Amino acid sequence: MNTTIGWEFYRSFLGVLKEGSLSGAARALGITQPTAGRHIAALEQALGVALFTRSQVGLMPTEIALALRPYAEAMESTAASLERTASSHGEGVRGVVRVSASDVIGVEVLPPVIARLRDRHPDLKVELVLTDRIHDLLRREADIAVRMMRPDQGQLVARRIGQIELGLHARKDYLARHGEPRTVAELASHSVIGYDQPSAFVRKTEKSVHGFSRDMFSLRTDNNLAQLALIRGGAGIGFCQVPIARRDDSLARVLARKFSLQLETWVTMHEDLRNSPRCRTTFDALVEGLQQYVA
Template structure:
């Protein structure tokens, strides 16, 4: 394989990197936002340019050949350099108009952000906001998003991180469901119910046991990665679920299970890349999020 003689096309390299990281053409196409046939043509074009087979099919997935493994490290380094260049270029922009991607959890995206985005767009109509609703962490350094609202503190030195406040959550259920199990009066009696949670019942049970709830993984017979879907099951009487105080108290279909119990508190952080934070658009959006979210919703200014 003559690397020096190869004609290089960055689109083909991106297709190769995405396929290598995702393990299949379909997953890589979704990650890049292009069709699978287009991605396949780009990978095939890179193989033709290099005169080498880069992938071999294994079942329904793909595996790198030795030649593909040799190429992967070089192109990853190039991809990281391209990302740093893009961040630096975006950081120099003095224009407010343009697109910005905000990532946060499903619940925050659906319930916390709408009034903030509406107010922001009323003040700056040129700003286009893309909401990336995802409970799993997104990589700001790879430009999967520009700003993240998270419940943990990012430790990467390239990020600007601002703690907004501590949020609070409670357990909720419908009145009918609480009657069906005999309304619990304390943490021990909560074990009479079933819970709706994430697909990690062992972790959830252990965390709640540390808070005095006598729960086991068997108490979580219904799980879903999407917190909004969990909430719908709670609202329709399938069991008990945890929700942020602002959302849960505003929902007329449910009640707090233990009204006088101390809330479960968790931090809320805002994170952005340092170079992006230097751009005017980034500063405007970042500052708007701080102003709107640094205080509990009942104290925040109305749109």
């Protein structure tokens, strides 16, 4: 049961998976290429499986290596999480807290919230992970997450913020030049900014708004920040969060009655962290800041 495989090997293994080569992993991990190679060789022997097929251009992971990757990643996030916990030792709110949020929230909403938080607690360091992927709190990839859906898992402390409304917007001068669409059908003659890959969002909208389809998008990107920037740049009509648009006088809402989607917003945290001052304080600050944003 108590095997003797060094945990260091798993680090190198993960490094090679991430970088695609022994040399790259060595650079990333601060070791040398022969050492990385030896680690992989030792791990392969210990596990009794071939993890990579070697070539002169790098190392190709085998099927097994890909299957093992999530475990190595879990170990990595756990180690990082351990270090964050250790960093918070001492009086008051201090250490490193890791917050996950969508890119739009992270760029448009959180900065002042975090600034105020850091103002009050200078010893607190904040790591911001901006991704739409549901960062699994249970796997310790982040301490706190701002999510656009109700958390379905137990073991989480969750606070509902409310609903953020999503609507179609455009620059006023764009509308002045191209006219303002009064019906869904009229959208077809406009530059509509939307998603590239068909997403859950698109499917939901297609169901709720009659006459709407993905084909209407003439400017397509999956990057929400780029969509927002395109709207602000006057490139066309696109979706953005209503509270964000309201802050900008040059933006106007379009077809408000037809297009209105509500995003359930939650702040979540692993319940183990409830008694950690750094996480508790950050959690409360995020809840407060987001509530103000929604209101």
